[in-house]
Amino acid sequence: AQSVTQPDIHITVSEGASLELRCNYSYGATPYLFWYVQSPGQGLQLLLKYFSGDTLVQGIKGFEAEFKRSQSSFNLRKPSVHWSDAAEYFCAVGLSGGYNKLIFGAGTRLAVHP
């Protein structure tokens, strides 16, 4: 069955430190992968996506993610975290090719210490 696992429920980093949020997926076909951020009172916002091509994808707000097929992973990274990055982050896989029918991970809550 298709699934997305985010092993870290909660992560705390210091402002300015680097960040990596882990995501593993289980999907038989070529995955369409996404990272979303959810801030209180706001809808999920798409940070970046991978459909095909270069396995290192750049997103908004200075985030990037790397697709590793051999590890079934799509980890999100940022070299220097800002206090405004504190939020909930969701990894998702798109079934049926593309944006339709998204399967989400449980999310990782990021806290940023000054």
Add this chain to the structure above:
Amino acid sequence: GAVVSQHPSRVICKSGTSVKIECRSLDFQATTMFWYRQFPKQSLMLMATSNEGSKATYEQGVEKDKFLINHASLTLSTLTVTSAHPEDSSFYICSAARTGNEQFFGPGTRLTVL
């Protein structure tokens, strides 16, 4: 990105009553709308997909008679929770998309059933 609103943002109702949640795409015509349910510290679970003018497609395990979805126009979809019970208390999120394109998410509606 496009803007999707939900109304109300919070609702409290008595057990046995029905509650309607609206989802509007404010600046684009959404041929497809999705309804998700999010439990605390858990991922978003897709409940149903609706295309304008068609009956909604419900995910396995979602009671279509309990969660009535109407997508009467390209900018409005409604979710009605009928005969609500405390176990229906949850965070309901909608998203809107042009068919096959990026989903834009609403801010969610917190439903509490007493």
